[in-house]
Amino acid sequence: MSSFLHQRQQQQLLANPYPISPRSSSNNQRQISLFSRTGLLILLSLMVVLGVFFPWMGMPEGLFSSRGGSLSKWRDYSLAQAVSFVAKNGTVIVCAVSQPYLPFLNNWLISISRHKHQEKVLVIAEDYATLYKVNQKWPGHAVLIPPAPDAQTAHKFGSQGFFNFTSRRPRHLLHILELGYNVMYNDVDMVWLADPFPYLQGYHDVYFTDDMAAVKPVNHSHDLPAPGKKGRTYICSCMIFMRPTVGAKLVxxxxxxxxxxxxxxxxxxxxxxxxxxxxxxxxxxQVDLYLLPQAAFPSGGLYFKNETWVQETKGMHVIIHNNYITGFEKKIKRFHDFGLWLVDDHALESPLGRL
Incomplete structure (x- = not known):
């Protein structure tokens, strides 16, 4: 009998040399389908666990949210928060920009980056498109102070929209002064050829530039010029530096x-x-005012229209203002003609990169 059983086992081994063990056979029979009732219950339980515990585990922002949702936080970003974030050595550089001016913003930023002051820059966005675009590329460097002006009219010089846009400026600057910071304001149709900060000599309240095209002596007075025909001076409101003094706040x-x-x-x-x-x-x-040197901070009416003066003051120019001309295309062409349109070949030097 024993020899018969031995022969029977041998025949089974030859017929199936890799038999399935009773344990593995049992496991196969118990495999759970994802779509079975048990599988769906397990999946639902897993989702509940993830929903309870993942928020406490610091899930990466945006894993289940849209890009728009992650950008919406900038709607609540305050001027005080923004200034605190960008200011360096108690100083912030401010510009105000609506979406049509983004190429000029980038051009201006390239020139500032070449003099290592870009991290001080705060963009006051005048529409939500600009707020989101800048903070997407350069988080924390743009803020919008509601209400946003009409973006369609804010860029047309002489329009009521342009007036509404520019008339917000002193309120923004006053708020920054009241927070205790030095503030430099620039229009973005400017280009830095040198570092302007060494020119902010002394401890005056307000520093500014003459917007006239008439040539001044190189060693001209730094006092406020005499009033012109309209009974007032012709100082440019596009390049201002102020210290957080009583006098600057008064202005x-x-x-x-x-x-x-x-x-x-x-x-x-x-x-x-x-x-x-x-x-x-x-x-x-009542205020200590300081007129910056014309050779370093010329108006567009002087720099772009008086070639003789430009040659005589070569090497002295610091910030060039592309004013005395209106229209995006005309301004861009003029910058091109004078080698000051940088975004085409040097966009990667800007914190915003290519827009």
Whole structure:
């Protein structure tokens, strides 16, 4: 009998040399389908566990949220938070930009980056498209102070939209001063050829530039110039540096008052600059004012139109302002003609990269 059983086992081994063990056979029979009732219950339980514990485990932002959702946090980003984030050595560089001016912003940033001051820059976005675009590329460097102006009209010089856009400026600057910071304001149709900070000599309240095209002596006075034919000076409101002093705050408050006294109308089609000049003229006896050197900070009416002067002052230019001309295309062409349009070949030098 024993020999018969032995032969029977041998025959089974030959017929199936890799038999399935009773344990593995049992496991195969118990495999659970994902779509079975048990499988669905397990999957549901897993999702509940993940929902409870993942928020406490620091899930990467945006894993289950859309890109728009992650950008929406910038709607609540305050000016105080933004200034605290970007300021270096108590100083912030501010510009105000709407979406059509983004190429000029990038051009300006390239020139600032070449002088290692880009991390001080805060972009005051005048529309949500600009707020999101800048913070997507360069987180924390753009803030919007509601309400946002009408982006369709804010860029047309002489329009009521442009007036509404520029008239917000002194309020923003005053707020920064009240937070205790030095602030430099630039329009973004400017290009830095050198570092302007060594020119901010002494401890004056407000530093500014003359917007006239008439040539001054190289060693001209730094006092506020005499009023012109309209009874006021012609100082540029596009390049200002201020320290957080009582005098600087007084000028900003007076600027705000003058804008309210002289609002935009179809007849005047004013902008913010006359009001800034009235503010300077009416507070001159109470504030320490400083006119920056013309050779370093020329107006566009001088730099782009007086070739003889440019040659005579070569090597002295610091910030070039592309004013005395209107229209995006005309400004870009002029920058191109003078080798100052940098975004085509040097976009990667900007913190925003290619837009």
């Amino acid at each position: 900003m408050k007076k600027w705000i008052e003058e804008l309210q006294v002289q609002p935009w109308s179809k007849r005047t089609k004013s902008n913010d600059q006359p009001a800034f000049n009235w503010a300077l003229n009416k507070t001159a006896g």
